[in-house]
Amino acid sequence: MTALTASSTIGTWLDDPVGGPIVKGLLEASGATEETLTPLRTLPLQQLVTLSQGKMPQSVVDDLVKQANGGVIPEESEASGAWQETVTSGRFGGQxxxxxxxxxxxxxxxxxxxxxxxxxxxxxxxxxxxxxxxxxxxxxxxxxxxxxxxxxxxxxxxxxxxxxxxxxxxxxxxxxxxxxxxxxxxxxxxxxxxxxxxxxxxxxxxxxxxxxxxxxxxxxxxxxxxxxxxxxxxxxxxxxxxxxxxxxxxxxxxxxxxxxxxxxxxxxxxxxxxxxxxxxxxxxxxxxxxxxxxxxxxxxxxxxxxxxxxxxxxxxxxxxxxxxxxxxxxxxxxx
Ligand SMILES: NC(=O)c1ccc[n+]([C@@H]2O[C@H](COP(=O)([O-])OP(=O)(O)OC[C@H]3O[C@@H](n4cnc5c(N)ncnc54)[C@H](O)[C@@H]3O)[C@@H](O)[C@H]2O)c1
CATH class of the missing domain: 3.40.50.720 (NAD(P)-binding Rossmann-like Domain)
Incomplete structure (x- = not known):
């Protein structure tokens, strides 16, 4: 099974037997519900840092990843489930x-x-x-x-x-x-x-x-x-x-x-x-x-x-x- 990382989508985290309770615990602590995250399900977990406009520091995401992986941050895998940008080499060459x-x-x-x-x-x-x-x-x-x-x-x-x-x-x-x-x-x-x-x-x-x-x-x-x-x-x-x-x-x-x-x-x-x-x-x-x-x-x-x-x-x-x-x-x- 692919490890949960900062690149895994919020939906993947919520549906995971280990990740789900961890994210829900964080939501509860901040007075929010799972429904708050519904429009964000396809976004990588990492995007919460940008979205929070400084209220959620990087360390919170790092801590979630560690909690889900026995205290370590695993290597990012290509198969994180999130959309990946695909660069088309030379598409704007000479422009x-x-x-x-x-x-x-x-x-x-x-x-x-x-x-x-x-x-x-x-x-x-x-x-x-x-x-x-x-x-x-x-x-x-x-x-x-x-x-x-x-x-x-x-x-x-x-x-x-x-x-x-x-x-x-x-x-x-x-x-x-x-x-x-x-x-x-x-x-x-x-x-x-x-x-x-x-x-x-x-x-x-x-x-x-x-x-x-x-x-x-x-x-x-x-x-x-x-x-x-x-x-x-x-x-x-x-x-x-x-x-x-x-x-x-x-x-x-x-x-x-x-x-x-x-x-x-x-x-x-x-x-x-x-x-x-x-x-x-x-x-x-x-x-x-x-x-x-x-x-x-x-x-x-x-x-x-x-x-x-x-x-x-x-x-x-x-x-x-x-x-x-x-x-x-x-x-x-x-x-
Ligand atoms: N973020 C959204 O949800 C969203 C939704 C719909 C449309 N948009 C539109 O997308 C565009 C980009 O938004 P964003 O979310 O990336 O915002 P952003 O604030 O991250 O980026 C906008 C950038 O424009 C620059 N800027 C502002 N005024 C300027 C000026 N007078 N001259 C030169 N640069 C200037 C800012 O410094 C900033 O770097 C905007 O036109 C915004 O209205 C954003």
């Missing part, structure tokens, strides 16, 4: 791809996958330190970190300058959450920040790279929207508006530039286990109204699973696809 939000979560997983598949990645984020850590983690890859804020024209100019004449792909991933507020409670500051980063930033950067793509007669843009771009009950008003806007921008650009060889698509993630922060004071009214719908999320994905969807649309494998919104949400949108 330059700009990825925003590349220091964390979905953007980081996307930038990493492209770099490991031979692409030259212009990795953009406001976080200099985390970008540096990413670049250092893949010393043999071609990663050009650009520290910048996509809402600022000078940053957009710096990104285009770093990319050079040829830009094969752009992944607009950078984004921020709102405070779950309903429309009449939304402050100007919240609206401006969320629309500014999620929609206007993606617009400004797309506007800046499209001329190079038109000149080359080819190019792919992938915009990251959200389940909140598809429905009204997944987030607050500002975020929902921004992500619906991203879909409109995607469709219009796909229509306008299709004849010139460009393809513009969007990915709509459902719940993803990243450390994406929420503002400190979320709206009580908005949260209460959203809660029953958010608890119906069928499953959470890893950032790497979203990168698989995004890189598919960035690559030539998606050759005949233009103007589409790919819901990468474990089936949430069909509920």
């Amino acid at each position: 330059t791809v700009v990825v925003t939000g590349a220091a964390s979560g979905i953007g980081l997983a996307t930038a990493s996958r492209i770099a490991r598949e031979g692409g030259r990645v212009v990795a953009v984020d406001v976080s200099a330190e985390k970008l540096q850590t990413f670049a250092a983690s893949l010393p043999n890859a071609e990663i050009i970190p650009v520290v910048g804020d996509i809402t600022k024209q000078e940053s957009v100019d710096a990104i285009v300058a770093a990319a050079g004449e040829r830009i094969d792909g752009l992944a607009n991933v950078a984004g921020v959450n709102d405070d779950f507020s309903p429309l009449h409670e939304t402050s100007d500051a919240m609206w401006d920040r969320v629309i500014g980063i999620n929609l206007t930033g993606a617009f400004k950067l797309s506007r800046a790279v499209i001329p190079a793509m038109i000149a080359a007669g080819s190019g792919r843009i992938v915009n990251v929207t959200s389940e909140a771009g598809l429905r009204g009950n997944a987030s607050g008003n500002a975020y929902t508006t921004s992500k619906h806007g991203v879909i409109g921008m995607t469709r219009s650009a796909a229509f306008m530039y299709g004849p010139q060889g460009l393809r513009v698509n969007a990915v709509a993630p459902g719940g993803v286990a990243t450390g994406i922060p929420f503002p400190p004071n979320v709206s009580e009214a908005g949260s209460a109204r959203l809660a029953p719908f958010q608890s119906a999320i069928p499953t959470l994905a890893t950032a790497e699973q979203l990168a698989a969807s995004i890189t598919f649309l960035l690559s030539e494998d998606s050759v005949n696809i233009n103007g589409q919104v790919l819901a990468s949400d474990g089936g949430w949108s069909v509920q």
Whole structure:
């Protein structure tokens, strides 16, 4: 039998005669129930550390693994039951791809996958330190970190300058959450920040790279929207508006530039286990109204699973696809 490790899925742990009681004991101690973990069943146990946003240290996962294995941490086995990312060697060979939000979560997983598949990645984020850590983690890859804020024209100019004449792909991933507020409670500051980063930033950067793509007669843009771009009950008003806007921008650009060889698509993630922060004071009214719908999320994905969807649309494998919104949400949108 395969040993239970940090890579084994939460479902495998819960169903295991040894692992099940250990995880349930931890849940009980924190006042939670097994049902809390239902959307997480397909995720590796390790993802609990990312999901907890610092509340659960790595040592808790290590202790669970030790408890299940007589006090030792066993070697990881390929057959952990969790989905494994499969790198397609050379898929982005000879290509330059700009990825925003590349220091964390979905953007980081996307930038990493492209770099490991031979692409030259212009990795953009406001976080200099985390970008540096990413670049250092893949010393043999071609990663050009650009520290910048996509809402600022000078940053957009710096990104285009770093990319050079040829830009094969752009992944607009950078984004921020709102405070779950309903429309009449939304402050100007919240609206401006969320629309500014999620929609206007993606617009400004797309506007800046499209001329190079038109000149080359080819190019792919992938915009990251959200389940909140598809429905009204997944987030607050500002975020929902921004992500619906991203879909409109995607469709219009796909229509306008299709004849010139460009393809513009969007990915709509459902719940993803990243450390994406929420503002400190979320709206009580908005949260209460959203809660029953958010608890119906069928499953959470890893950032790497979203990168698989995004890189598919960035690559030539998606050759005949233009103007589409790919819901990468474990089936949430069909509920
Ligand atoms: N995590 C989810 O459940 C989820 C669900 C649906 C959609 N999304 C979307 O996916 C995208 C990525 O989210 P994530 O979960 O990986 O979040 P994340 O917080 O882990 O990563 C977002 C990154 O964007 C960067 N960023 C923020 N503002 C920026 C700016 N102005 N300029 C440059 N970089 C900036 C941040 O520094 C961060 O590194 C976002 O657009 C988000 O709305 C996430």
